[in-house]
Amino acid sequence: MEFNPAAIRIGLGFDVHALAEGRKLIIGGVDIPYERGLDGHSDADVLAHAIADAVLGAARAGDIGKLFPDNDPAFKGADSMVLLARAAEVVREMGFEILDVDSVISAQAPKLSPYREQMRANLADAMGIPVDNVGVKATTTEHLGFEGRGEGMSAQAVALLVRK
Ligand SMILES: Nc1ccn([C@@H]2O[C@H](COP(=O)(O)O)[C@@H](O)[C@H]2O)c(=O)n1
Numbered sequence: 001m002e003f004n005p006a007a008i009r010i011g012l013g014f015d016v017h018a019l020a021e022g023r024k025l026i027i028g029g030v031d032i033p034y035e036r037g038l039d040g041h042s043d044a045d046v047l048a049h050a051i052a053d054a055v056l057g058a059a060r061a062g063d064i065g066k067l068f069p070d071n072d073p074a075f076k077g078a079d080s081m082v083l084l085a086r087a088a089e090v091v092r093e094m095g096f097e098i099l100d101v102d103s104v105i106s107a108q109a110p111k112l113s114p115y116r117e118q119m120r121a122n123l124a125d126a127m128g129i130p131v132d133n134v135g136v137k138a139t140t141t142e143h144l145g146f147e148g149r150g151e152g153m154s155a156q157a158v159a160l161l162v163r164k
C-alpha cells in the first residue's frame with residue numbers, strides 16, 4: 001500500500017466505568033460472567049469506548065460523547081459494538097482507513113485473558129478491519145487505585161489511521 005507519510009494519524013482513547021451490582025459485564029462485546037458489571041448509559045463497554053475515542057481522535061472527529069450524547073435516550077443500553085461500528089464509519093466517510101489498533105484494560109478481576117480472542121474478533125468485525133490489526137491486553141493495577149480496589153475499570157487504546 002502506498003501512502004503519503006503526512007497522511008498518517010495517531011489517536012489515543014481512554015475510558016473509565018464504575019462497577020455496580022445488577023449490571024452485566026460487557027467488555028469488547030463479550031458478556032463475561034462476573035458478580036458485578038460496568039455502569040453507564042450504554043452497555044458501558046469500557047474497551048469499545050476507548051477504542052472508539054482513539055479512532056475518532058486520530059481523525060480529529062471529536063469523541064464518543066459528541067457522536068452519542070449520554071443524555072440521548074436513543075443510546076440508553078446501547079450495544080457499544082454498534083457505536084464503535086458507527087465511529088469507524090464516520091472516519092471512513094472522512095476518507096480515513098483504520099490501519100491498526102492496540103489497547104489495554106485495567107481490571108483487578110476477573111481474569112480477562114480467556115476472552116481476549118473473542119474480544120479481538122468482535123472489535124475487528126465492528127471496525128471492519130482484520131483481527132490481526134486489533135490488539136487487546138489486560139493488566140491488574142496490583143490492588144492500587146480505583147481499578148485495584150475493584151471500584152471500576154479503565155481502558156486505553158491507540159489507533160493508527162491513514163487518509164487515502
Ligand atoms: N483482569 C486481568 C488482569 C490481568 N490479566 C493477565 O494477567 C497478566 C498479569 O497481570 P499483572 O497485572 O499482574 O501484570 C496480564 O499480562 C494479563 O495477561 C488478565 O487476564 N485479566
Ligand SMILES: C[C@@]1(CO)OP(=O)(O)OP(=O)(O)OC[C@H]1O
Pocket residue numbers: 015016039040041042043044045049064065066067068069070071072075076078
Ligand atoms: C457511550 C455513551 C452513550 O451514550 O454513554 P456511556 O455508556 O455512559 O459511556 P461513556 O464512556 O461515558 O461515553 C458517553 C456516551 O457516548
